Amino acid sequence: MQRHEILNWLREPDDHRLAALWRQADEVRRRHVGDAVYLRGLIEISNHCRRQCWYCGLRAPNTRLPRYRLTTEEILGCARQAAARGYGTVVLQAGEDPALTRERIADVVRRIKAETPLAVTLSLGEQSYETLTAWREAGADRYLLRFETSNAALLARIHPPLAGQTRDRLAILPELRALGYEVGSGVMVGIPGQTYADLADDVALFRELDLDMIGVGPFLPHPDTPLGTAAGGNPANGEATGPGTAPDEHETGRHNGQPGQGQVPATELMTYKVIALARLACPRANIPSTTALATLNRAQGRELGLSRGANIVMPNLTPPEYRRLYEIYPAKACLTETVEQFHAALTARILSLGRTIGVGPGGSPNWRDRQLRPAAGSDHG
Ligand code: SAH
Numbered sequence: 001m002q003r004h005e006i007l008n009w010l011r012e013p014d015d016h017r018l019a020a021l022w023r024q025a026d027e028v029r030r031r032h033v034g035d036a037v038y039l040r041g042l043i044e045i046s047n048h049c050r051r052q053c054w055y056c057g058l059r060a061p062n063t064r065l066p067r068y069r070l071t072t073e074e075i076l077g078c079a080r081q082a083a084a085r086g087y088g089t090v091v092l093q094a095g096e097d098p099a100l101t102r103e104r105i106a107d108v109v110r111r112i113k114a115e116t117p118l119a120v121t122l123s124l125g126e127q128s129y130e131t132l133t134a135w136r137e138a139g140a141d142r143y144l145l146r147f148e149t150s151n152a153a154l155l156a157r158i159h160p161p162l163a164g165q166t167r168d169r170l171a172i173l174p175e176l177r178a179l180g181y182e183v184g185s186g187v188m189v190g191i192p193g194q195t196y197a198d199l200a201d202d203v204a205l206f207r208e209l210d211l212d213m214i215g216v217g218p219f220l221p222h223p224d225t226p227l228g229t230a231a232g233g234n235p236a237n238g239e240a241t242g243p244g245t246a247p248d249e250h251e252t253g254r255h256n257g258q259p260g261q262g263q264v265p266a267t268e269l270m271t272y273k274v275i276a277l278a279r280l281a282c283p284r285a286n287i288p289s290t291t292a293l294a295t296l297n298r299a300q301g302r303e304l305g306l307s308r309g310a311n312i313v314m315p316n317l318t319p320p321e322y323r324r325l326y327e328i329y330p331a332k333a334c335l336t337e338t339v340e341q342f343h344a345a346l347t348a349r350i351l352s353l354g355r356t357i358g359v360g361p362g363g364s365p366n367w368r369d370r371q372l373r374p375a376a377g378s379d380h381g
Contacts, residue, residue: 001280007200007260010273025276025309032283033311035355038362040089041082041317044326045070049095054158057222057327058095064224068322075108078317083116088361090118096125106138113139119361129175136179143176144184145169149191150205151198173209182367184213189274190266191219192227197260207281212364214278214285217292219266220329268296272308279309284366288312294333303349315342
């Protein structure tokens with residue numbers, strides 16, 4: 001798919017024409033990754049964070065958030081629950097918490113791998129090459145690290161680097177690949193300052209990076225962050241001014257009369273478009289229907305994501321007393337449901353879509369294909 005075609009879809013307002021995009025994404029999904037929907041048990045192991053990201057409620061300066069960290073035993077308890085429910089994977093996610101040391105996470109990973117048949121995915125932010133190596137050697141299978149936006153200037157503003165930091169997310173992704181991880185990345189849709197052209201570049205970059213997993217969700221403003229308040233504004237314009245939330249769809253897409261220059265709205269529809277385009281760009285990747293999407297449309301968001309390109313759902317297994325504290329954005333879906341209620345309802349919904357529940361770890365077909373290719377013939381680098 002050409003970049004101008006991506007851009008045209010992102011700006012397409014017509015429901016009937018969009019129906020063709022949904023159909024195409026669903027067809028490509030079925031052909032390349034099948035009807036199975038794989039469930040990944042999400043364990044949010046710590047909400048401590050040393051970073052200052054303008055979008056995320058876990059940011060270090062947010063003193064209003066009570067902080068928690070799961071013990072190794074608590075994490076293992078959640079992993080056992082995932083295995084007991086028949087999930088094939090657990091995802092350990094956290095802020096960049098210095099107390100989650102190389103040794104501590106390596107130990108947790110080794111114990112999960114020794115005790116259960118689960119695949120282990122890590123989503124622990126930007127880590128040193130040595131640490132990523134140690135975790136891979138301990139048995140971690142996959143790593144999720146969204147590049148958030150391909151617009152480097154926008155990213156630098158909303159995701160300030162640590163002092164002295166030289167390696168950014170785009171530099172870490174090839175390292176993860178070289179270490180043998182299944183590599184996941186993705187973006188937020190509708191970041192204040194993100195244009196249609198930026199988002200088209202994001203989708204093109206999914207393809208270029210040949211991602212194994214792609215996570216996409218709408219940007220959801222958090223009131224205790226610079227992008228969540230009325231003063232938040234458009235970080236691409238320099239000083240923080242103007243409204244913190246993205247304006248309405250279709251109203252602003254023709255900003256300046258230049259194609260692609262308008263602000264992308266942080267809407268449900270725009271998120272479906274990016275999921276569908278991600279599926280067309282990376283047919284054999286695993287693509288979740290995300291919690292952020294379900295937060296915008298609790299009744300239908302997950303199903304519509306699954307019908308428009310996604311093949312993964314990540315049920316939250318974090319102990320309920322901690323779940324509301326992992327507040328990257330407010331009012332996350334499924335804060336109150338028990339694991340049992342969620343699991344029963346989710347299973348019924350997946351089956352009613354004519355899909356099945358995936359059995360086993362459900363690794364990315366894209367990653368498996370790559371193992372079969374001779375290294376010298378690999379198409380990246
Ligand atoms: N510390 C890890 C995990 C972060 S949470 C890391 O930085 O990689 C996982 C994802 O949640 C982030 O990558 C980001 O894309 C998303 N996220 C954070 N704040 C958000 C917000 N306000 N709205 C929507 N998504 C958000």
